[in-house]
Amino acid sequence: MTHPLPSPDDLAEVAEVTAAIRHSIGSVLSGLDSAITSTLATVLAGGHLLMEDVPGVGKTTLARAFAASVDCSVGRIQFTPDLMPTDVTGVSVFRSDDHRFEFRPGPIFAQVVIADEINRASPKTQSALLEAMQERAVTVDGVTRRLPEPFLVVATQNPIDMEGTYPLPEAQRDRFMSRVSVGYPQPRDEMAMLDSHDGTDPLDEVRAVTDTATLTRLIDVARRIYAAPAVKQHIVDLVAQTRTETALRLGASPRASLQLLAAAKARAAMAGRNHVLPDDVKALAVAVLAHRLVPSTEARLAGRGTQEIVRAIVERTAVPTEARDAASPSMATVANGS
Amino acid sequence: MSARNRSASPWRTTPLVAVAAGAGVFALQPVVVMGTWLATVIGLLAVVTAAVVATRLLSRSRVLPTLLGLAVSIVAMVILFSRTDEGERHLLPTPRALVDLGHLLREGVDYAATTVAPADVTAPLQALICACLLLLFLAAEHIAVSWRGAASAGLVLMLPWLPAAVFQQRVPLVWLVVALGAWLLTLAASRRGDPASPPGTAGGAVAATAASLGLALLVVPSALGGNGWGVIPRIDAPSALDGTTRLNLDLDLRTSLTTNSTAPALVYTADGSRPEVFRLYALGAFDGVSWVRDEPDPDALTDTEGVLWPVGIDEASPTSATYTIDAVGLAETNLPLPAAPRTVDVDGDWGYDASLDEVVGDDESTLSATYTVTADTGYLTADRLLASPAEAGGEGDAGLSAAYLELPPAMDSARVSDLAHSLTEEATSRFAQAVMLQDYLRDPSEFDYDTSVSPTTGDTVSSFLDSRAGYCVQFATTMVMMARTLEIPARLAVGFLPGSAGDGDTFIVQGGDAHAWPELWFPEVGWVRFEPTPSVQTGSAPRYSSNGANVTPAVPDSQAQQPTIAPQQPERPDTGDAPATGGTTSTETGPSWWWAAVAVVVLGVAGAAVAMWRGRRGQVAAPLAAPEHAWESLREALPAEARWPRSLTPREAGEHVAAALAAQGVELNGPDREALTSLASAVESHRYSPTGCDVEPAHLDAWARQVADAATSVTARA
Incomplete structure (x- = not known):
């Protein structure tokens, strides 16, 4: 271990801050525990989040509630078919007073960027966003400008079979650490929602409960969580299964393994644990893996979604009690390198 | 609890391994004389076994x-073996005593390397056997119990039987079965004694299947008198299975020697030296592949009453010997005769054919x-023989x-002739030629004795000269053919080797002694x-031909002056130990198999070590850690519905158990639920936490028992 394990104080802080954010979001949206957990895990793991669901269930509200709970700069981009890449990244404009170009940063220059209905933009604009997400920097007119830290993109999209959408290509979807479905609320939660929306917008009530410096520190704590070989073995087993599963045309990438481990560590940190459990992995497997997979035609015709397939894989994969063979990972590296 | 369950119960497994190892001593039966030393060996093994069992407990x-x-070993x-140079016992394992013990073992190795089977067990050899046996036992026990590799231990336990298998010696069936049985029980015990054996242990099933198959393949064909696949120990089968013996006169050189009857054919007593062979038939015609017997001429038969060919003998001659022969299991039409027979006293209608040197029965x-x-x-x-006025084509x-000079057209006569001439280039007499041919064929660096041959051509002599391996018929045929190319009249004789000692002063010739x-x-x-034929099968060459100095060309006129082995020289008394195939002197030994055995042992141990190392890396045989053990024993103890699938994490498993038991109608009460949670959490810490699990094993087992008891009481009530 090159990094020291997080101290109990660190872990207590993580638990405390995430509980506060959770409570803050919960005051706006009720009954979204699982989605909120995935969101927070993704944030603490330093990844980007894709929210996919039918319109009107609270995707944007969840993203905005999170942004409001953290004292940070927030950019919001409403994607439309005629949105241009420069509308995202910013543009250099000519100033006639001093006869020079001045860079006007786009909305992406913020710590939390809410990209609404990302699949309604043209692929050209989508890739401008996704490249910025990957590189955490934007290049306009030959000048590279770094994006602020921490940098989190929360993209929302409607299911791809809706009218007027450009589905994200597989390679682009792989850049999101996890995909969260909000889902329809329970009747009880919906009742609570109607009450809380009575006359006022609860989003206005949300106050920041933490700041970006704290968030950066928490991200560091999550990175230092211990993962036993058995847990890594579990991740490798799960990912390997997606590659051999006949119902899938495309399995998960090695980046998926890395991000699943990172997310699991974040979840462990949120629970105040200094080590990852297979429970963390299992809880996040669908969120982290499902959106990267492409189902086979048969599975599609049978109506099996990738979420269902991942769930089946998780249910049938034995939880390892220890790493089977220490030689395998290096062999895998060799195989990828060639 | 956990100490007892740590590994397969030593009460059962260790003594079983000891029995399997101890039975291996009896695999030495073909090469050493069994005796009271066995008691020492077995006693020593028992002491060491007791020490190991006690330590394991x-x-x-x-x-x-x-x-x-x-x-302890x-x-x-x-204490038992080590002696100072003055012959005093050592009572303590001082360095000096260890050095003396090392010398003794070295002596044992030397003795084993030079002695002829069956060897008398001297103190050094006994020490060597003890040392090997104890090492074998400790290695097998270590693999079987410490690493739960009962199947792999079988490899080690098999070692003593390998030489007998490779060299096709007879081993006692009972002890082979005991050894195999003890090993199978070891396998069974190590599987049953461990409720927490890891899942998916197809290896165990495979090992058991292999063991059963091995047992069937080894024991069954051998017991039925067959030869198995040619590499398994021959087992003393009851003679009732063998029946009477008849010589197969259809000597086809393309067939391997497969029958190895142990049924007695002749029982005889010897007044004088034992015969070198018993001769039955002469065969003169050879077609390149097989021999045809010379039929006796009924008109030429003379009465057996009286003197046989060629001259009479003074009954008082010191070189005369009288044999009383009982053909207990031989059904032939000719009487088996020793060399140079002079008188035959037999009831019935028998006649003597002088040219064939056969006593032929008329419907007898x-x-x-x-x-x-x-x-x-x-x-x-x-x-x-040197005085014989023999010259090629002479009077x-x-x-x-x-027919005695005929060469089969199928044979590459030029090759055989060239070889024979080049071998006997320096010979000055027919006798010298014969001895040179014989010495060439007996040379172990030139030819090997092998009962399985596979000539594919119609020229079996050339095939033999190419493959350089065969049994008596190939060797004899080749010598006959080489002699004929030298224009020496020659023929093949068939009969029996002189057999081995039986009860009292009798000797027994078995069907397998045919020659x-x-x-x-x-x-x-x-x-x-x-x-x-090489000495490994026939012992030494005939006395008159076994001293090469007689015929060396360095002394061309050797007829009168060469010392020979005087006929009066008293022959070394044959003891009951000398088998038919053994040499009679220590300088004339067959290839000693001890070194081969040592090589096999070394290879086997190395192989076992590699297998163990691999097994350890693969975590196949490692005992479970305490939390895993408690966890698995709980899983085994639960009713089937409550047993969690392997895809559940410890937390999920705990909930699964509680839910499944609740579904059966009974909720786990507070302490039981708490025990379940604590155990799951301990397992979780053990597996995934950087600090591991720090709970006492006793607590873990207690929790597991508590939950299991609660669960079974639920089932009982249900």
Whole structure:
């Protein structure tokens, strides 16, 4: 271990801050525990989040509630078919007073960027966003400008079979650490929602409960969580299964393994644990893996979604009690390198 | 609880391994003389076994019992065997005592390397056997118990039986079955004694299947008198399975020697030296592949009452010997005769064919015939043979059948002739030629004795010269053919080797002692037997031909002056130990198999070590850690519905158990639920936490028992 394990104080802080954010979001949206957990895990793991669901269930509200709970700069981009890449990244404009170009940063220059209905933009604009997400920097007119830290993109999209959408290509979807479905609320939660929306917008009530410096520190704590070989073995087993599963045309990438481990560590940190459990992995497997997979035609015709397939894989994969063979990972590296 | 469950119960497994190892001593039966030394060996093994069992019961260590067993072995060996140069016992394993013990073992190795089987067990050999046995036991026990590799331990336990298997020796069936049985029980015990054996142990099933198959393949064909696949120990089958013996006169050189009957054919007593062979038939015609017997001429038969060929003998001659022969299991039409027979006393209608040197019955069978033969064992001497006026195509060969010089067209006569001539280039007499041919064929660096041959051509002699391996018929045939290319009349004789000692002063010739050899014609002497088949099968060559100095060309005129083995020289008394196939002197030994055995042992141990190392890396045989053990024992103890699937994490498993038991109608109460949660959490910490699990094993087991008891009470009530 090159990094020291997080101290109990660190872990207590993580638990405390995430509980506060959770409570803050919960005051706006009720009954979204699982989605909120995935969101927070993704944030603490330093990844980007894709929210996919039918319109009107609270995707944007969840993203905005999170942004409001953290004292940070927030950019919001409403994607439309005629949105241009420069509308995202910013543009250099000519100033006639001093006869020079001045860079006007786009909305992406913020710590939390809410990209609404990302699949309604043209692929050209989508890739401008996704490249910025990957590189955490934007290049306009030959000048590279770094994006602020921490940098989190929360993209929302409607299911791809809706009218007027450009589905994200597989390679682009792989850049999101996890995909969260909000889902329809329970009747009880919906009742609570109607009450809380009575006359006022609860989003206005949300106050920041933490700041970006704290968030950066928490991200560091999550990175230092211990993962036993058995847990890594579990991740490798799960990912390997997606590659051999006949119902899938495309399995998960090695980046998926890395991000699943990172997310699991974040979840462990949120629970105040200094080590990852297979429970963390299992809880996040669908969120982290499902959106990267492409189902086979048969599975599609049978109506099996990738979420269902991942769930089946998780249910049938034995939880390892220890790493089977220490030689395998290096062999895998060799195989990828060639 | 956990100490007892740590590994397969030593109460059962260790003694079983000891039995399997101890039975291996009896695999030595073909090569050493069994005796009271066995008691010492077995006693020593028992002491070491007790020490190992006791240590295993007291300690959970994997290595300690084996180390202690080793220490006990060394101390006991020192006390039992180690002597100072002055012959005093050592009572303590001082360095000096260990050095002396090492010398003794070294002596044992030397003795084993030079002695002829069956060897008398001297103190050094006994010490060597003890040391090997104890090491074997400790290694097998270590693998079987410490690493739960009962199947792999079988590899080690198999080692003592390998030489017998490779060299096709007879091993006692009972002890082979005991050894195999003990090993199978070890396998069974190590599987049953462990409720927490890891899942998916197809290896165990495979091992058990392999063991059963091995048992079936090894024991069944051998017990039925067959030869299995040619590499398994021959087992003393009851003679009832063998029946009577008849010589197969259809000698086809393309077939392997497969029958190995142990049924007694002849039982005889010898007044005088034992015969070198019992001769039955002469065969003269060879077609390149098989031999045809020379039929006796009924008109030429003479009465057996009286003197047999060629001259009479003084009954008082020191070289005469009398044999009383009982053909208990031989059904032939000719009487088996020793070399140079002079008188035969037999009931029935028998006649003597002088040219074939056969006593032929007229509608008689030898079965159960009893007869007495007097032979002149000193008739053939090197002197007499050197004096024979033999020259190629000379007058002495006149009157013999031309068939004795015929070469089969199928044979590459030029090759055989070239070889024979080049070998005998320096020979000055027919006798020298014969001895040179015999020595060439007996040379272990040139030819190997092998009962399985596979010539594919119609020229079996050339095939033999290419493959350089065969059994008596190949050797004898080749010598006959080489002799004929040198224009020496020659033929093949078949009969029996002199067998082994039976009860009292009798000797027993078994069906498997059947043999063939060449006979070469010497004018004024007669047909003379030579022995080209290697000593591993036939012992030493005939006395008159076994001293090469007699015929070296360095002394061309050797007829009168060469010392020979005097016929009067008293023959070394044959003891009951000398088998038919053994040499008679220590300088004339067959290839000693001890070194091969040592090589096999070394290879086997190395292989086992590699297998163990791999097994350890694969975590196949490692005992479970305490939390995992408690966790697994709980899983085993639960009713099937409550047993969690392997895809559940410890937390999920705990909930699964509680839910499943609740579904059966009974909720786990507070303490039970708490025990379940604590156990799951301990397992979780053990597996995934950087600090591991720090709960006492006793607590873990107690929790597991508590939950299991609660669960079973639920089931009982349900």
